[in-house]
Amino acid sequence: MKIGIVGTGLLGSAVGLNLLDKGYQLTAYNRTMDKTRKLADRGAKIVSSPKEVAENSDLVFTIVKNADAVRKVAFGDACIACGKHDALTVADMSTINPIDSKQIAREFQNRGISFLDTPVMGGPNVAITGGLVMMVGGDMRVFEKYRQIFDAIAGKVFYLGENGTAHAVKLAMNIQIAMLALSISEGIVLARGASVDPEIFLKILNSTYFKTGMSENKAYKMIEGSFEPTFTLSNLKKDLDTINEAAEAFGVSLPMTKAAGDVFGDAEEAGLGQIDYTGIISYLEKRARSG
Numbered sequence: 001m002k003i004g005i006v007g008t009g010l011l012g013s014a015v016g017l018n019l020l021d022k023g024y025q026l027t028a029y030n031r032t033m034d035k036t037r038k039l040a041d042r043g044a045k046i047v048s049s050p051k052e053v054a055e056n057s058d059l060v061f062t063i064v065k066n067a068d069a070v071r072k073v074a075f076g077d078a079c080i081a082c083g084k085h086d087a088l089t090v091a092d093m094s095t096i097n098p099i100d101s102k103q104i105a106r107e108f109q110n111r112g113i114s115f116l117d118t119p120v121m122g123g124p125n126v127a128i129t130g131g132l133v134m135m136v137g138g139d140m141r142v143f144e145k146y147r148q149i150f151d152a153i154a155g156k157v158f159y160l161g162e163n164g165t166a167h168a169v170k171l172a173m174n175i176q177i178a179m180l181a182l183s184i185s186e187g188i189v190l191a192r193g194a195s196v197d198p199e200i201f202l203k204i205l206n207s208t209y210f211k212t213g214m215s216e217n218k219a220y221k222m223i224e225g226s227f228e229p230t231f232t233l234s235n236l237k238k239d240l241d242t243i244n245e246a247a248e249a250f251g252v253s254l255p256m257t258k259a260a261g262d263v264f265g266d267a268e269e270a271g272l273g274q275i276d277y278t279g280i281i282s283y284l285e286k287r288a289r290s291g
């Protein structure tokens with residue numbers, strides 16, 4: 001089974017390195033060629049268009065920023081669909097609106113190409129050893145055909161039904177990420193404001209039912225002010241926008257997610273887009289001091 005990746009940013013690179021480690025043959029493309037170097041060093045074939053990735057692969061993952069980028073690599077110049085062959089299936093791991101995902105699935109199907117939604121939870125640190133959690137939407141027979149590859153990428157794989165369903169659940173997941181980053185940040189800001197060591201706040205939090213992976217791990221980096229990105233603040237802001245757009249289309253109101261989108265938007269405008277999303281604490285700390 002030959003695998004392709006279009007988009008070797010933080011997530012795509014880690015997914016690719018894990019597949020190479022597990023012995024899969026990998027072809028990769030990234031708009032900015034530099035970001036394919038690690039994969040090339042480990043034996044991936046690097047090509048100069050999404051079309052060539054498709055021509056060299058049975059299963060191509062798109063792992064790019066947003067739905068516009070998925071459409072561009074899928075149907076634009078020298079695109080994945082341009083490299084169509086009988087065995088080709090495309091799986092999108094980017095986080096996008098389920099409405100876009102359904103349209104993209106239809107467009108691939110109209111061209112005779114199978115398409116699955118395969119959004120994931122977990123960042124590059126777990127992707128590198130195949131520890132992601134994957135949600136899958138699309139034709140179950142196509143899912144079954146590639147199940148072995150999905151199991152190599154993700155320790156837990158959930159098949160959820162038709163195209164779009166997996167992305168709807170993924171967006172619900174990312175609400176959790178944003179809210180946890182905000183609530184831990186404000187807890188630390190309050191503890192510091194009261195001259196209490198924030199590590200005490202975390203120690204107690206982590207002794208309770210309300211502890212999370214974030215409070216047990218990244219929260220300590222938030223205290224240190226260490227924000228090396230595994231998932232950029234700008235990408236989480238993009239996801240909050242996507243969630244708010246999807247909620248509007250589904251006719252549901254999400255006031256907290258809307259407020260979170262505003263806060264992350266202000267932080268992005270303040271120049272914090274390329275740090276880790278947990279760097280939202282540095283924006284909230286500055287804002288707390290300025291009243």
Ligand SMILES: NC(=O)c1ccc[n+]([C@@H]2O[C@H](COP(=O)([O-])OP(=O)(O)OC[C@H]3O[C@@H](n4cnc5c(N)ncnc54)[C@H](OP(=O)(O)O)[C@@H]3O)[C@@H](O)[C@H]2O)c1
Pocket residue numbers: 006007008009010011012030031032035063064065066068069072073093094095096120121122123124230231232235239
């Ligand atoms: N990192 C995580 O923890 C994580 C976890 C789950 C899901 N995701 C989702 O996975 C996707 C990728 O995330 P990431 O963290 O790898 O982001 P990233 O490091 O910012 O990489 C973004 C990728 O998208 C490409 N891209 C952006 N706009 C493009 C366009 N118009 N045409 C072609 N390529 C384009 C970039 O190419 P260039 O290098 O040329 O800019 C790069 O390869 C996003 O949808 C993100 O929300 C990320």
